[in-house]
Structure formats: structure tokens, C-alpha cells
Amino acid sequence: MSDAARFPPAGTCLFCGRRPGATASLTFPFWSNRSDEIRILVVPRCGACESVHRGQQLASLAILGACAFVPALLVRLAPMSEGSRTALTVVAFIAGAIAGVVLVAWRERQRAAALGTKPAHAVMEHPDYQALNADTEGWRQRSGPGMSTGDGINRRRETVAECRRFFANDAKALAALEQGCRDAGVPAA
Ligand SMILES: [Zn+2]
Numbered sequence: 001m002s003d004a005a006r007f008p009p010a011g012t013c014l015f016c017g018r019r020p021g022a023t024a025s026l027t028f029p030f031w032s033n034r035s036d037e038i039r040i041l042v043v044p045r046c047g048a049c050e051s052v053h054r055g056q057q058l059a060s061l062a063i064l065g066a067c068a069f070v071p072a073l074l075v076r077l078a079p080m081s082e083g084s085r086t087a088l089t090v091v092a093f094i095a096g097a098i099a100g101v102v103l104v105a106w107r108e109r110q111r112a113a114a115l116g117t118k119p120a121h122a123v124m125e126h127p128d129y130q131a132l133n134a135d136t137e138g139w140r141q142r143s144g145p146g147m148s149t150g151d152g153i154n155r156r157r158e159t160v161a162e163c164r165r166f167f168a169n170d171a172k173a174l175a176a177l178e179q180g181c182r183d184a185g186v187p188a189a
Contacts, residue, residue, distance in 0.1 A: 007126070011185025013046040014126060015053075016117040021186035024050035026123060027163040027177065030132050030139040038173050039139070041132060042160060042180035043123050050159065052112060053120040060104045067100025068093055160188065 008017035021044025028041040045053075071092035075085060108119035123129055132139050158166065160181060167173035181188035 008044075009185075010183075011044055013049055014043050014118075015045055015049040015112070015120075015122060018116075019046035019048060021045055021184060022047050022050075023159060023161040023187060023189065025160045025181075025184065025186045026120075027158050027160055027180065028123075028129060028132070028141065029163070029167075029173065029176070030141055033138055033140055036172075038176045039132070040163065040173065040176040040180040041128055042177070042184035042186060043126055043129065044184050044186045045159075049117045052115055052117055056108050056111065056119065060108060063104050063107070064097070064100040067103060068097040071096040160186065164189065 008014060011020055013019050013021050021042075024047045025045045026043040028043070030039045030041065032038070072089050075088045075092045078085070078088075080088070105119070105121060108121065112119045112122075124133075133141075160177070163177055164174070167177065178188045
């Protein structure tokens, strides 16, 4: 399937593909590694999809936490030698965390689909997001040096409105935000 078929036209919410993007649209600032340029990718999102995503956040965090810590905790309580217990605790934690990510992604997809939309992590399928994210030589998603390498899942959820506040004293970033909004076809304020 072509990108044109998979993605709604400019200005339309990426998630439901029905309503126009609002100031609830997602923003992803990228800082250039080659110059002091900043680019802000704006992904159209409507207010209704924002509510769905915000509602999912807390439940997903709780599930992730439970999946990572409950198996490790059970291992801690099991009767065995201290050496094997430590090793098994690490294995249980990692396996639980991986299972948690898979479970959360699946659950978010199911629940979003029931509401006629997609989960927030669907943004990772966005071609512009993928291109910028993959170009790690050219762009980074943190402003300063020594930023964390992350876990491959970018959970930044700043909206256009939040981004505008965040960069209130940064004229260059604000200009980048307005350009991003124009590119995405969503209102900048
Ligand atoms: Zn929507």
C-alpha cells in the first residue's frame, strides 16, 4: 500500500483520519547535528483522539509496571540460592518488561480501534517521523549533549499548544513550530 493510501491528507488527524488536526496535534522537535537548526515535525491530531490517548496513558503505565515488577518480585520470594535468584530476577524483569510492551501496544491498538482511531504509538509509522528518527547523524531529539539513547520508543507527547509554551522564549523554535504547522496543515494556535 502506498503512503498516500495509508495516511490521511494534510491537516487531517493521522489517528482517526476523519477530523481536522487541532492544537492537540503532536510535535516532535529535532535538533540538527550539523548546524544550530531546529525542525519541529507536527503530526495532525484532533481533540477527540487526544482524549483517547491521554486516557490510555495511565492504564498503559500501570500495566507496564506490573509486567516488569511482578515476575521479578515473585522470583525474589522463591526459595533458591542467592546467586540463581539474582540471575533469575534480572531475566524475569527483562522478560516481564518485554511482555508488558507487547501487551500494552496490543491493548492500545484494540481499544483505539474500538473507538475508530489508532493509538498514539501509531505516529512511529509516519514517514516523516521515521525519516527524521532514522537520520541519527543529521538529527537528534534532545537539545543538549549527553542525552539518553532511549529505548527506541519515543513517548514524547507534547502538543502544539504545549510546545508553544515550552519554547515561549525561543523565537527560532517558535518559527520552526509555525513552519511545522504549515507543513502539516494544522492551526498553529
Ligand atoms: Zn482524530
